[in-house]
Amino acid sequence: MNYPPGPSSFWEMIRLLIKRQIDPIGFYESMFTKYGDMVFIRGGKHNFLLLNNADAIEQVLQTDAKQYKKSTAYERFRLIFGNGLLTSEGEVWKKQRRMMAGAFTVKNIEKLYPLINEETEKMISHWKESDVVDLAEEMNGLTLQIISRTMLGELRDEEKKILRAAVQDMLKYLQTSRHLWLQLFLLIFPIKDRIAFSIKIESKLPLKSTRNFFKSIDSINHLVHRLIETRRLQGRNENLLDLLIRMTDSDDGSGMTNGQLRDEVVNVLIAGHETTSNALSWTFHQLLKYPEVMSKVTTEVRTIIQGETPTYEEIEKLIYTKAVFQESMRLYPPFWRISRQAQGPTKVQEFDVPEGTDVIAAIYTVQRSPLYWSEPLMFRPERFLEENAHHKFSYIPFGAGPRVCIGIHLAMIEAISIIATCLKKYDIAPAFSSDPTPLLSLTMQPKEGCKVKIKKVSL
Numbered sequence: 001m002n003y004p005p006g007p008s009s010f011w012e013m014i015r016l017l018i019k020r021q022i023d024p025i026g027f028y029e030s031m032f033t034k035y036g037d038m039v040f041i042r043g044g045k046h047n048f049l050l051l052n053n054a055d056a057i058e059q060v061l062q063t064d065a066k067q068y069k070k071s072t073a074y075e076r077f078r079l080i081f082g083n084g085l086l087t088s089e090g091e092v093w094k095k096q097r098r099m100m101a102g103a104f105t106v107k108n109i110e111k112l113y114p115l116i117n118e119e120t121e122k123m124i125s126h127w128k129e130s131d132v133v134d135l136a137e138e139m140n141g142l143t144l145q146i147i148s149r150t151m152l153g154e155l156r157d158e159e160k161k162i163l164r165a166a167v168q169d170m171l172k173y174l175q176t177s178r179h180l181w182l183q184l185f186l187l188i189f190p191i192k193d194r195i196a197f198s199i200k201i202e203s204k205l206p207l208k209s210t211r212n213f214f215k216s217i218d219s220i221n222h223l224v225h226r227l228i229e230t231r232r233l234q235g236r237n238e239n240l241l242d243l244l245i246r247m248t249d250s251d252d253g254s255g256m257t258n259g260q261l262r263d264e265v266v267n268v269l270i271a272g273h274e275t276t277s278n279a280l281s282w283t284f285h286q287l288l289k290y291p292e293v294m295s296k297v298t299t300e301v302r303t304i305i306q307g308e309t310p311t312y313e314e315i316e317k318l319i320y321t322k323a324v325f326q327e328s329m330r331l332y333p334p335f336w337r338i339s340r341q342a343q344g345p346t347k348v349q350e351f352d353v354p355e356g357t358d359v360i361a362a363i364y365t366v367q368r369s370p371l372y373w374s375e376p377l378m379f380r381p382e383r384f385l386e387e388n389a390h391h392k393f394s395y396i397p398f399g400a401g402p403r404v405c406i407g408i409h410l411a412m413i414e415a416i417s418i419i420a421t422c423l424k425k426y427d428i429a430p431a432f433s434s435d436p437t438p439l440l441s442l443t444m445q446p447k448e449g450c451k452v453k454i455k456k457v458s459l
């Protein structure tokens with residue numbers, strides 16, 4: 001067998017496991033520096049292939065996508081996402097994807113666009129002159145509000161509270177439930193179904209976060225099922241849930257069951273909220289760090305937007321602002337890696353990949369690789385104004401291939417609109433001067449938040 005280079009001694013594995021838990025990015029960087037841009041790790045009964053090579057990533061995510069399924073890492077998410085788009089496979093995924101694509105069209109997003117402005121305006125209306133505002137917290141609340149309205153329509157205050165608390169508890173559980181002692185135990189005593197085993201153990205631990213997590217799943221299920229029932233009876237056409245309820249599959253004419261609708265709603269609420277919110281927080285950090293970029297964005301926004309908030313047509317003209325958002329996602333991709341599992345023995349380039357290997361596309365490092373990017377650590381939005389300037393698979397913040405993000409258009413429109421609305425009305429300055437540290441969990445977020453001083457602009 002011809003495997004890519006990688007660590008093999010047992011003690012090195014133990015050391016690496018600890019490093020991965022404490023400093024995941026440092027772990028990937030040191031692997032690629034030591035062994036090259038494809039690294040093979042033998043982990044007891046389970047192998048890993050780490051990729052920092054855009055051609056290899058293209059082969060796994062696109063060309064040979066059929067040979068892979070979502071990796072075992074996604075099993076943990078199944079507790080929340082059920083059999084929704086993020087976690088389903090095969091025919092179930094194909095059918096759901098077809099129907100969901102019918103709801104997330106450019107036309108439908110355009111129709112729902114005014115609510116993005118409305119919610120952003122609402123957020124800003126609470127800001128007071130010379131306040132210190134944590135933009136990370138603000139973006140978190142705002143993007144949840146936007147995605148829940150897009151998907152479910154206007155919720156009552158108590159429903160919003162339930163939703164926000166449940167989403168936070170779920171994400172907290174995903175962040176904290178991978179215990180190092182359990183990972184080490186499984187390395188020393190490898191068992192076949194290690195993920196199912198660790199999920200079972202984690203879910204039985206007598207911890208507050210575990211109790212809150214299961215309570216949250218119950219409350220979100222209860223809320224979403226009630227909304228589905230009400231919407232079915234009302235038969236309106238106001239949000240994406242209404243569309244999904246009425247949608248039938250073009251192949252077999254069937255619609256979605258309440259269970260499927262629940263899964264897709266929860267998938268979209270979680271996948272479409274944390275990611276966009278973190279991408280925005282990192283973008284504001286970059287704008288604060290590079291005053292000349294902030295000045296260009298502000299000038300563009302204040303020249304192009306005529307009213308209080310941007311119209312849909314004006315968003316398309318904010319070319320530099322869009323490039324800033326793209327460049328920020330290059331350096332700080334919210335989803336910092338994507339993983340797949342080989343369904344049978346296969347090959348990546350000249351190397352053998354045994355069945356069951358977890359193959360990980362290291363988005364964070366490939367988007368900073370000097371092989372694909374000139375001055376990779378420089379924040380230079382202009383690179384996104386040049387055409388075909390980079391290898392397509394060296395920039396994959398939204399993933400790639402058949403499982404590419406379904407919310408790209410919504411996320412881009414939403415992010416540009418929010419940045420533009422904030423900067424049209426406010427000057428923003430850093431409240432503290434320090435570089436943010438990436439906090440890695442399901443997504444990558446700035447650990448310290450994004451605290452800024454705001455000053456209203458006279459229009």
Ligand code: HEM
Pocket residue numbers: 085086087097104267268271272273275276279333334335338339396397398399400402403404405406407408410411
């Ligand atoms: C800046 C914001 C966003 C980023 C960076 C992002 C990133 C990603 C990535 C990397 C994937 C692929 C995961 C994989 O291949 O394993 C993905 C999938 C997905 N995203 Fe997003 N996303 C964002 C916004 C959204 C929004 C707004 C929605 C809401 C509609 C959404 C819904 C989904 C869904 C449902 C999938 C699964 C698609 C499938 O497997 O068919 N995302 N996203």
